[in-house]
Structures are given as C-alpha cells and as structure tokens.
Amino acid sequence: MNTKIVTIDTDNIDEAAIEEAGSIIRRGGLVAFPTETVYGLGANALDKEAAGKVYAAKGRPSDNPLIVHISDRKMIRPLVKNIPEAAEKLMDAFWPGPLTLIFEKSDSVPKETTGGLDTVAIRFPNHPIANRLIDAAGVCIAAPSANVSGKPSPTLGEHVVDDMNGRIDMIIDGGMVGMGLESTIIDVTVEPPMILRPGFITYEMASDVVGQVNIDRTILKKPDGEFKPKAPGMKYRHYAPTADYSIYKGEADKVADKIAFLANEKSNAGMKVGIITADQHLKLYEGKLNEDIKLVSLGDLDKPETIANKLFMALRNFDKINTQFIFGEAFSEDNVGRAIMNRLTKAAGYNIVDV
Secondary structure, three states, X not given: OOOEEEEOEOOEOOHHXXXXXXXXXXXXXXXXXXXXXXXXXXXXXXXXXXXXXXXXXXXXXXXXOOEEEOXXXXXXXXXXXXXXXXXXXXXXXXOOOOEEEEEEEOOOOOHHHHOOOOEEEEEOOOOHHHHHHHHHHOOOEEOOEOOOOOOOOOOOHHHHHHXXXXXXXXXXXXXXXXXXXXXXXXXXXXXXXXXXXOOOOOHXXXXXXXXXXXXOHHHOOOOOOOOOOOOOOOOOOOOOOOOEEEEEEOOHHHHHHHHHHHHXXXXXXXXXXXXXXXXHHHHHHXXXXXXXXXXXXXXXXXXXXXXXXXXXXXXXXXXXXXXXXXXXXXXXXXXXXXXXXXXXHHHOOOOEEEO
C-alpha cells in the first residue's frame, strides 16, 4: 500500500489535507493522526470492516478493544445505552481531554470495534487536528495508538512512519504530542467507577470529582491467562522495546550501583546496553560506566510530566541504535507516577527486581 504522508501545523491547519483524510475515513480507510496524548490510528468506528483493518495494520489481538473518539459530546448519545451520573461529572470536569470512559454500548457500535465486548470506550480529545479530522469525517473514529502492537506508542510523526508506512492510507504528521502517555481509562458501568488504565487524569483528580474510585488490580500486576481485557493495555505486553528490559527498585544509590555493575557486565561481553534514569540520579553513575553504555535521563523527578513525555521516545531511540539490554530505575507511583510505572512495568514484561 502507498501511504500518503502529510505535515500539518496545528496553528495553521491545512483544510484540504484534513478533508482528504476525512474522506479516507468515510470510505473505510485508515488515517494516523496526532492527539494530545499519543498518535492514533483512525478508522470509522461504526464500520466493522474498517475496524478489522485497524487490527490487521497493527497486528493487534482481536479481543483488545479500540477507543472511539468524538469531537462533540452530542456524538456520545447514539453510541451508549445510558450515561451514568458519574460519567456526566467526569465529562464536565475533564472533556475534552486525556480521559476515556467505558459505557454499555448501543447496538450501533459493532463488536469488531469493542473487542467482542458489550461495552464501548469513548474519548473526546483535546487536539485541534484530531477534532478537525473527526468533524471532517462526519463519523466517530476508532483509534488505538498508531504503532505496531506491543511496541512503544508513537509520540512523533516519524514514529508512526517507522511502524505504519505501507500499512495504512495516510499519516498526518503534526509534530511532537504534548503529553506522551495514553489517556486515563475509567469504567463507569460499575459503582464506584474503576480506573482501568492510569494517565494524566489521576486517581486523586477523579476522586475529587466523583468521590470513591477503585483501581483495577492489573494496573501494576500481571493478569492471568484467562483475563479478558475491558480496555486497551490491560492484558498483553505493551510499550515494549526490542531490548531485554528490566527495572530495579530500591534506594537510589544501591539501585545505581546494581545497574552499573550489570550494565558493565553486559557491555564487557560485547552487548549494546542502555540505562534509564532521572536528572537527579545522573551523578550516581559518574565514573562507573563503560564509555559505550548509553545513559538516558527521562527528566526531572520533581516534574513527572517531563518523564511521561519522554518515556516512549526513549524506548524507541534505544531500538534505533539496536540496544540489546536496558536497565531502568523504578519511579514514584504517586499521581502521574502511577501511569509512568504502569507503562514501564508492561514494557519490561513485569520484570521488576528489588535491590
């Protein structure tokens, strides 16, 4: 397939390109586009054949549901059986924005879009290109992250090109996304609501709006083989680099010493090695590492949003230089830290070592 790649400035949107992309969606084609979280791979959410193309392009398991994107709250009514009071409160507080809500689906939403479930995940993004594309398409758009299934989510247009060029009809390159982590997912079909995937809308923020909120047990623990995912990112290995990646948890100086020892051991054996740390811990590795080891800081521990923004890019950059082993530090699980550790834990295949 010949994939058309267009660059669009969010401050000066090319309407002709957006109209062309909308037409592709209406015809059952696939278009990758930026959102404020990560890049999405879009198809007509109400077209079961188009949904099937998304799974095929990504190599995604068919029981892993897609998120339906809307550009106006009025679009939600035909998609769901009811809108609980908790959902109304969460939408008032956080839409448009990085929050996905799970509802009981109506008959208009095919199960090919929902991974065979009777529920549907819906989000109202806060990104001018995403919302303009949904408007131009004239339909709600099912859009998982625009990467090959299991790989780190794309935060730059070039990441999408790396994974999707030749697999889909069009890629809209809108530059770097603002957040770098997928949306928070909250199930509002249960009482109290339950967080199924953490993100920038934190447990604390949701609790302030609706009171009690539960957190699904699979967020930081590996689900069993019989588990049926109710939302993206719950069951399968996600966000993973090609390298063997392990995370070390404990006192910062002890963790750094352990990582430095293991990294040098692999490097001395001729392996290509990377280390993931934070700005405050860079000094802990000074004078301890072989010169060929790639030491990468994700950002400032006091500003976890900087770590979230760089996370997937760092994993992809390690892939580009054919890194074979990555040794990473664990981060705080407070607030946005829960989302960061959720992604890193899954990227590492739950391989976390206490030091």
